Amino acid sequence: MIFRHWLRENALLAVGYTILLTINMIASVRYWPDLRDNIPMAVKLIPFEPLQDFFRAMEKYGFWAYVCFQQFWKGAGVFGIAAAGLMGTGIVARDADNRTAELLLSRPIPRAEVFFWRWLAGALLLVVPLFATTLIAVQMAPSVGESLPVGLALRASAYTSLFVLAAYTLTAAISAHSSHQLRAGILVMGFMLLQFALYMIKGLWDYSLYNLVDLDPLIPFVDGVVPWSNAAIMAGATLAFYGFAWWSFERRDF
Amino acid sequence: MLRAEGVVKRYAAREVLRGVSLEARPGELLGFVGPNGSGKTTFLKCVAGVARHDKGRISVGGTDVEVKPLDARRKIAYAPSDTAMYDSLSADAMLRFMIAYHRDADLDRGRALLERFHLPAGRRVRALSHGMKRKLLLAGALACNAPLLLLDEPMEGLDPEARRDVEGLLREQAARGNSVLFSSHDLASVERVCDRVAFLRAGRLLECAPVDDVLDRAGRSLLLRLRSPVAEEALPRGDDLRWTAVQSGADGRSARWRLEFRGDLSAVLPRLARLDPVGLRDASGGLEEVFAALYGPETEEERA
Numbered sequence A: 001m002i003f004r005h006w007l008r009e010n011a012l013l014a015v016g017y018t019i020l021l022t023i024n025m026i027a028s029v030r031y032w033p034d035l036r037d038n039i040p041m042a043v044k045l046i047p048f049e050p051l052q053d054f055f056r057a058m059e060k061y062g063f064w065a066y067v068c069f070q071q072f073w074k075g076a077g078v079f080g081i082a083a084a085g086l087m088g089t090g091i092v093a094r095d096a097d098n099r100t101a102e103l104l105l106s107r108p109i110p111r112a113e114v115f116f117w118r119w120l121a122g123a124l125l126l127v128v129p130l131f132a133t134t135l136i137a138v139q140m141a142p143s144v145g146e147s148l149p150v151g152l153a154l155r156a157s158a159y160t161s162l163f164v165l166a167a168y169t170l171t172a173a174i175s176a177h178s179s180h181q182l183r184a185g186i187l188v189m190g191f192m193l194l195q196f197a198l199y200m201i202k203g204l205w206d207y208s209l210y211n212l213v214d215l216d217p218l219i220p221f222v223d224g225v226v227p228w229s230n231a232a233i234m235a236g237a238t239l240a241f242y243g244f245a246w247w248s249f250e251r252r253d254f
Numbered sequence B: 001m002l003r004a005e006g007v008v009k010r011y012a013a014r015e016v017l018r019g020v021s022l023e024a025r026p027g028e029l030l031g032f033v034g035p036n037g038s039g040k041t042t043f044l045k046c047v048a049g050v051a052r053h054d055k056g057r058i059s060v061g062g063t064d065v066e067v068k069p070l071d072a073r074r075k076i077a078y079a080p081s082d083t084a085m086y087d088s089l090s091a092d093a094m095l096r097f098m099i100a101y102h103r104d105a106d107l108d109r110g111r112a113l114l115e116r117f118h119l120p121a122g123r124r125v126r127a128l129s130h131g132m133k134r135k136l137l138l139a140g141a142l143a144c145n146a147p148l149l150l151l152d153e154p155m156e157g158l159d160p161e162a163r164r165d166v167e168g169l170l171r172e173q174a175a176r177g178n179s180v181l182f183s184s185h186d187l188a189s190v191e192r193v194c195d196r197v198a199f200l201r202a203g204r205l206l207e208c209a210p211v212d213d214v215l216d217r218a219g220r221s222l223l224l225r226l227r228s229p230v231a232e233e234a235l236p237r238g239d240d241l242r243w244t245a246v247q248s249g250a251d252g253r254s255a256r257w258r259l260e261f262r263g264d265l266s267a268v269l270p271r272l273a274r275l276d277p278v279g280l281r282d283a284s285g286g287l288e289e290v291f292a293a294l295y296g297p298e299t300e301e302e303r304a
Helices: A002-009 A011-036 A039-045 A049-061 A063-098 A101-105 A111-144 A150-175 A181-199 A209-213 A215-223 A228-251 B040-048 B069-074 B091-099 B107-116 B130-143 B160-175 B187-193 B211-218 B265-275 B287-295
Strands: B002-011 B014-024 B029-033 B055-060 B076-079 B148-152 B179-183 B196-201 B204-210 B220-230 B241-247 B254-261 B277-282
Touching: A002 A011, A002 A111, A011 A039, A011 A063, A011 A111, A039 A049, A049 A063, A049 A215, A063 A101, A063 A111, A063 A150, A063 A181, A063 A209, A063 A215, A063 A228, A101 A111, A111 A150, A111 A228, A150 A181, A150 A209, A150 A215, A150 A228, A181 A209, A209 A215, A209 A228, B002 B040, B014 B040, B014 B055, B014 B179, B029 B040, B029 B160, B029 B187, B040 B055, B040 B076, B040 B148, B040 B179, B069 B076, B076 B130, B091 B107, B091 B130, B107 B130, B130 B148, B130 B160, B148 B160, B160 B179, B160 B187, B187 B211, B196 B211, B196 B287, B204 B211, B204 B287, B211 B287, B220 B265, B254 B265, B265 B277
Parallel strands: B014 B204, B029 B179, B029 B196, B076 B148, B148 B179
Antiparallel strands: B002 B014, B002 B055, B196 B204, B220 B254, B220 B277, B241 B254
């Protein structure tokens, strides 16, 4: 009941997020042949050094680097984080904000279950579209004279999902402390925007969390190299945020 | 069914409940009254598991709400004072959500209550009026078939006809052996329905006693309209009777008198017959006035 209800509550947001990822993926793949032939020129036109690095990597590693940039860094890192922020902040704070918490929490269901089912529903709504739209790239690759192995696409999607899930669970933890969904959302989105801005500043970009999903960890997937330490950090952060959120929710009065 | 012993609840440094002890027996309708901010809602939240008390013990049907919160909540049907619900759901879906985790819940009864309250089951919650939402909450609570019904301001937003209907439903609930604890500012409803009333002020339970006892102790007041004006000397005398003219002429005679007395009404009525009254109305104060008379007004310290 809680799971289905939460899927329904977030359906509109999930549909919007999926449409954005799909449009981004389809348009990107279709544009690839034009870009592939003009990458050296594009590098000269781009003002930001981090973005120039992306295009140099595309020149060197081809279609895989382009998919990593479009789907994992831009799609997951921008659209995914935005959706995670909106979904995560609602897990607890929406009920506090809408004053439905009393009704919900007086039912004979453990708070841990309420939190788990809601978290799971949101996680699926975030992760499934990411995998699905990556598979669109796999399907479309031959139409632009490229190939993208399914296994490679799925492994990279799984890795990037950890980044989205960590951000999502952080927002859930903030939500567990907040009575205003909007405020919690602004806090998380502000933090992620700061991370994005850091990534764009030479000398500071090493301190940005977006390093976790840029081309440095993702390109080596093509050679079968998985950045396990990064994955462990993101999975650990997700678990830690989950534990903290659950602990806070269990002890909170409404 | 419900037993609370020395319940203390603090929000930061503020003590909202200060050692509340209360018992609601099976088959009893217990009214919970008190001024705004007295702690009524906080107490109900502590019982329902929405807030946690800091000290004391609350048990429902012998189950401690802290030790076995789920088992305790299975014995409770709670309708909060706030009518906020999930707006995107239909009334029927909201009803199913409210009763979903109660093992003895009766969906058919819930749907029958929706019909009784003239609530369109397919209409979205967001399209329901405040009063309709209140009825939906009540239908959900009643359909849970829980042995303890906790209702926070159940009469708020209801028209007089619906109030009478709900009062009847609460009596039915008690007749089945279930306990009903409801807070209300509608003291007329509390007087009509409840067996006992608990008065809470500034987080302290000042009294929990049968409604009639409380009313009797505070004295009663009757308004009499006589066929013709009489002087005060013509009225029945006695230490237990106090007369006040409501409207009097220059000679002190009046056809409308207020009589205040203590004790049994049946002992007083025969003494009034010789006055040839043409109208008689109960003008006794409500429970809130009664409690204010018994315990004095709320002090600044209590309000803080």
